């Protein structure tokens with residue numbers, strides 16, 4: 001067969017397959033062309049989309065942090081100062097912040113910095129009324145911060161006198177940020193009656209700190225910032241008194257605009273950019289900053305200034321505990337996994353870091369199922385990491401990297417047991433008490449099976465997440481304890497699974513470097529005494545960005561600060577955390593459906609409808625059970641299920657039940673379909689006067705309506721006393737009502753306890769205001785309890801209107817006065833009623849006259865406050881209140 005015939009044959013076969021008939025040479029050429037284009041596209045796709053083939057591996061970046069102090073080690077080293085002043089300093093651990101408005105960027109930065117340091121602070125407007133500065137001869141504030149020096153200078157005379165006197169009397173210092181005016185025309189300004197000249201709107205370079213100052217505690221001076229600063233808005237200080245000590249200097253740089261002040265003659269002159277007034281001028285120590293907190297070094301400077309000026313009362317510890325989690329070991333697509341040489345690099349870096357961070361170990365979280373799932377080189381990496389396993393600390397992840405919230409307890413148990421078996425087989429010594437969940441799933445919002453299985457399988461005591469209470473910036477993430485498992489806040493260091501090449505870092509390499517050199521990562525070290533950072537195994541492959549990031553960050557922190565970096569095992573770390581922040585132990589439960597990120601990692605099959613649309617909050621003995629019963633009669637209203645301990649009340653927001661968690665609470669409600677228009681509610685009369693209940697209720701159900709019932713507080717107090725007698729409470733049985741009411745603070749604890757339960761809920765205005773601190777007034781409805789008793793039909797109509805519940809339910813047909821009980825009851829048949837039990841509407845003797853008079857006196861002011869509040873809220877004044885206030 002000739003070559004031509006052969007070609008003809010191939011052509012014919014191809015044509016028959018493609019076109020089901022014979023074809024021409026032109027068609028053949030078209031086929032070849034299409035084939036070539038398709039092959040080119042496919043090859044191209046594989047070439048560019050597989051990192052394995054695309055990248056000619058670049059050299060990993062080197063963590064070169066230039067630090068002059070390294071060279072001259074010891075030469076400039078100062079011991080970190082302890083600012084505690086011996087003797088009796090009578091000041092509180094609170095900061096007073098005086099602002100022009102809380103909405104400016106610089107004001108927000110001050111508040112964020114104080115929150116990050118977890119200092120309690122009070123913000124006031126410089127033009128307004130000052131808060132009480134003292135309390136029982138003790139100063140309430142340890143330091144006063146002014147957002148602008150100018151607003152202090154322009155403060156109303158009396159206010160300024162008051163703050164000055166306070167600072168002098170209690171030896172409290174002031175901090176000022178001195179901003180340059182927006183207009184370029186003003187170059188100099190003299191502070192009236194103060195030997196200081198300010199020079200504005202300068203560009204600076206070569207910034208350095210005074211080597212010797214008593215202010216330095218966290219700051220380690222001696223380093224130089226050679227760069228020119230980006231904004232030409234610096235203020236420099238020209239002091240004219242020996243009371244001043246410079247804290248920082250900089251050289252004047254060439255201005256960006258030719259006609260801007262100060263002109264070229266000033267360039268290269270070294271001037272003062274931060275200043276301490278030692279108090280010799282007017283008896284008040286002051287620290288002035290020539291710019292605001294947008295400059296990173298002003299953050300440690302601020303912390304040191306606060307510590308110095310508050311005599312160490314507001315001082316962060318110098319120890320910083322760090323933990324670097326390497327999640328997803330063995331997990332990951334080919335091309336993103338670590339190889340043997342990456343493992344070696346990890347070990348070398350770890351060894352270097354162990355000289356800088358006491359006890360440092362990378363914490364490796366593994367999913368055993370993925371072991372040996374890479375290419376040959378990556379599988380060698382898996383082997384290598386096992387060979388070197390004892391050099392690292394290990395913790396458990398999920399066997400197949402599953403998101404726990406998608407699975408039930410049995411599945412989770414199997415998965416975790418598999419991972420545990422894998423660890424045993426490979427000889428990995430897992431740190432049993434610590435684990436993390438992939439994608440934070442199931443940690444918060446809580447998936448109860450995850451907590452159960454963690455405890456059961458691995459005896460987990462500690463975990464970490466960045467999702468609580470929301471994905472907040474690093475400085476306001478918090479921890480909590482649930483089911484005995486301590487959940488610590490987790491920080492990200494700016495590296496994610498896909499950030500594996502420095503040249504492809506989002507926002508460019510500078511972005512990562514900025515974070516390391518004073519930006520977010522540095523600030524995280526600075527403000528958080530405990531930092532758990534999250535990284536992934538892919539961050540240690542390819543460019544090994546995580547090694548670069550942490551070594552650079554740690555070098556930078558040690559170049560600029562006296563912070564002592566350490567690592568301890570997770571259990572020890574968690575115990576330390578909650579010793580430091582005991583107030584964080586109890587979690588805040590939020591509705592996962594209010595936040596997309598949380599809904600995505602919440603237990604599967606949960607409905608968002610299983611939470612109350614309204615709450616009856618009490619107080620006790622005002623007719624709450626009657627209201628609960630009447631509401632339950634409505635066809636479109638559903639109450640909570642009874643609790644075995646607290647009967648019709650759930651008592652979630654006020655006590656220990658809160659710690660049982662959201663699932664526990666939701667299980668008390670019927671499971672409504674998503675399109676149901678029925679309203680769910682619960683009544684717990686204990687909520688009304690509880691300090692935590694409003695905040696907790698608002699966190700979980702911010703749109704819920706709130707119903708409260710008020711009766712004469714004197715009657716309420718007596719009803720509670722009788723309630724306790726009926727429950728054979730020995731204190732109520734052994735003491736008269738009058739003895740209880742008038743018991744002094746020195747009385748036995750149980751007597752004081754009963755006194756308080758009788759009297760305190762009746763301070764109605766104070767408690768309602770506490771609810772209004774959280775809930776808007778339109779969500780609140782106040783029922784007159786006497787009217788509920790006398791005319792429940794009228795009250796139930798008002799309630800239906802407030803709740804906008806449909807259909808309208810005609811209570812006239814369903815409630816009837818029962819002469820035997822002396823109250824309205826539910827109509828069962830023509831001659832049968834269903835009344836509340838013996839414990840509601842009890843028979844007891846009338847209140848004695850002495851007690852009545854005592855209570856009249858005791859409640860006279862609170863009742864007046866209530867009548868003002870109800871008037872302001874547009875509620876009808878109950879007759880008993882009118883009578884009380886008028887009398």
Ligand SMILES: Nc1ncnc2c1ncn2[C@@H]1O[C@H](COP(=O)(O)OS(=O)(=O)O)[C@@H](OP(=O)(O)O)[C@H]1O
Pocket residue numbers: 619620621622623624625626685719720722723788789823824825836839840841842
């Ligand atoms: N319809 C009806 N039936 C029975 N009782 C009624 C009714 N309406 C209002 N009241 C008044 O409710 C008082 C009990 O209040 P609470 O249910 O809030 O008490 S508790 O806190 O739940 O124990 C109860 O207080 P005492 O009379 O001291 O027992 C009653 O005065």
